[in-house]
Amino acid sequence: MPVTFATWFSAARFTNWLQNGQQPNSASMEDGTYPLHNQTSGPIPARNSGTGTQVALPSRDEWYKGAFYNGSSYLTWPCNSNTVPTNTVINLFEPCAANVGGAATPTVGPINVGSYRNSQSAYGLFDMLGNVTEYSDTGGTEAAAGRVQVFGGSWATPLSEMTKWNASAPPVFRSPTSSTGQIGFRVVTVQAVPEPSSAALAATALACLAGYRCRQRCSVITA
Numbered sequence: 001m002p003v004t005f006a007t008w009f010s011a012a013r014f015t016n017w018l019q020n021g022q023q024p025n026s027a028s029m030e031d032g033t034y035p036l037h038n039q040t041s042g043p044i045p046a047r048n049s050g051t052g053t054q055v056a057l058p059s060r061d062e063w064y065k066g067a068f069y070n071g072s073s074y075l076t077w078p079c080n081s082n083t084v085p086t087n088t089v090i091n092l093f094e095p096c097a098a099n100v101g102g103a104a105t106p107t108v109g110p111i112n113v114g115s116y117r118n119s120q121s122a123y124g125l126f127d128m129l130g131n132v133t134e135y136s137d138t139g140g141t142e143a144a145a146g147r148v149q150v151f152g153g154s155w156a157t158p159l160s161e162m163t164k165w166n167a168s169a170p171p172v173f174r175s176p177t178s179s180t181g182q183i184g185f186r187v188v189t190v191q192a193v194p195e196p197s198s199a200a201l202a203a204t205a206l207a208c209l210a211g212y213r214c215r216q217r218c219s220v221i222t223a
Contacts, residue, residue, distance in 0.1 A: 002068035002110050002132045002184045008148050008176030009040050011057055011135055011185040015175055018055040018187065034137070043146050044139045044176050050192045058188045060171070062139035063151050064186075068167040070122035076166050078128030078152070079119040085129055087159060098130035102156045109181060110155055128152055129165060130186035135172070140173045147173035 016032035030036050033056045035045050047056055068077035076082045079096040086094050087101035089111055095118045099111050114126040121128050133154045140147040153165040163169060172200055173184065
């Protein structure tokens with residue numbers, strides 16, 4: 001079953017614990033992927049930069065690509081399809097099916113992760129729509145400042161609101177202290193990219209300038 005009743009900060013502490021080798025102490029949860037330092041509310045901290053593999057909550061871009069991209073284009077629904085999903089908790093092998101709709105399904109809560117065997121995204125990810133709404137690690141700005149972007153909708157999402165979770169929908173934000181039976185999280189592993197040094201930036205700038213000058217004076221440019 002998916003984890004529920006977790007705040008963003010609880011989810012972030014779990015990723016830190018995994019990142020730090022699952023050590024049997026609470027200190028290993030306070031830093032790592034996310035510098036929490038006993039924070040339990042307020043704007044979420046940014047993911048630490050670094051090298052190597054990091055365990056994290058997905059960013060907005062990571063979640064979106066994993067859900068909707070098929071290698072050449074972005075599809076409407078996170079089940080490798082442009083067809084409106086079927087809401088069911090009975091016909092689990094139905095293509096592009098999901099646990100959404102609340103009483104219209106009917107369903108009264110989450111079901112086992114990966115139950116919809118023919119409803120993966122193009123990347124093979126299960127339950128990108130319905131079951132539980134998922135935290136990302138992308139914080140909101142302006143009117144959404146202090147909140148965090150969430151994805152996927154949940155088992156209780158009304159059918160009339162299912163389009164709020166497709167590829168063209170505007171972003172949805174929740175408080176990072178939200179803790180209900182409708183919200184959970186997904187853990188990813190990512191290859192962290194270090195910040196470039198000033199010398200590397202200068203070399204890149206010179207290379208770009210050289211390329212620009214070449215395009216000015218060369219009659220044929222090959223990609």
